[in-house]
Amino acid sequence: MNCAGCFREQEIEGYCKKCLKELFNGQKVNHVLPFNSPYKEESDLYTNLTKKMSISGVQVKYSMRLEEGKLILTEKGGQYILKPIPSGQFKNLDQAPANEHLTMQIARQFFKITVPPNAIIYFSDHSPAYLVRRFDVKPDGLKYQQEDFAQIAQVTEETHGKNYKYDLSYEELGTLVKKHISMHKVEIEKFFRLVLFNYVFSNGDAHVKNFSMIQTDVGDYVLTPAYDLLCTRLHAPDESDMALTLFKDGFSDAYHAQGFYTDFDFLLLGKKTWHKRHPRCKDYQ
Known part of the structure; x- marks a missing residue:
């Protein structure tokens, strides 16, 4: 058997000790919820708890908190986000929870990208859901100050139209990192790694609201x-492999020649956003 969090081999179902510690502060929490998924639940359990979010506009999420070793749905004091199988006309939606969980684990375990603790959890009707611990909630329940890049850039639907989340480029987001983060030389490398990861894994949902800063x-x-x-x-x-273009001025000659982004483009992005005198970027104009 494998841990429903990190995939580590173990003898029992559920979560390994490491994942229990990271997800639930060491409390032994069941990997099966005591209620059905929202699509099979006939009661009003989910009423007023549904919140729209972005996976092409069809994903829903629910807020949960841990109480006496059990996860319960809540309107206030949420510590976790629960994403069941979404509904809609897109393909393979029954695999959406596994898709996000696996991609997040690959990012953490192989690309050394910092992600919040996350796992697969099941409803009592055996339907899977993606569970992630909120990183903006302090131990005392208060929240850290957090702003996404749309807020930082002052880009809204009112000012830039319905597609405002896709109006900026990754180059411009990198400029915001350098402008607003004092330790930007460290953070810009993390940003670059994440942009490259999203391209490699065809994450066309990595728009401006899916990048944030936190105090x-x-x-x-x-x-x-x-x-x-x-x-x-x-x-x-x-759908495109990238939610945004790499550069604010459009596509490079290399992109026009190949029809897709290459190492040239990412080295050029590094030069524009990271360090103009970096030795690996000196020949990329």
């Missing part, structure tokens, strides 16, 4: 752990 306990700002990582091609085969 630390000492008052400065850093990038948040990565979130909403998944391969959108599995559900929308015709």
Whole structure:
């Protein structure tokens, strides 16, 4: 058997000790919820708890908190986000929870990208859901100050139209990192790694609201752990590999020649956003 969090081999079902510690502060929490999924639940259990979120506009999420070793749905004091199988006309939606969970684990375990603790959890009707611990909630229940890049760039639907989340480029987001984060030389490398990861894994949902900054306990700002990582091609085969363009001025000559981004483009992005005198970027104009 494998841990429903990190996939580590173990002799019992559920979560390994490490995942129990990271997800639930060491409390032994069952990997099966004591209620059905929202699509089979006939009661009003989910009434007023549904919140729209973005996986091509069809995903829903629910807020949960841990109480006496059990996860319960809640309107206030949420510590976790629960994402069941979404509904809609996209392909392979029954695999959406596994898609996001696996992509997040690959990002953490192989690409060393910081992500919040996450796992697969099951409803009592055996339907899977993706569970992630909120990183913006302090131990005392208060929230850290957090702003996504749409807020930082002051880009809204009112000012930029319905597609405002896709109006900026990754180059421009990198500029915001350098402008608003004091330790930007460290954070810009994390940003670059995440942009490259999203391209490799065809995450067409990595728009401006899926990048955020958060205030630390000492008052400065850093990038948040990565979130909403998944391969959108599995559900929308015709969707672009990138939610945003790499550059604010459009595509490079290399892109026009090849029809897709290459190492040239990412080295050029590194030069524009990271370090203009970096030795690996000196020949990329």
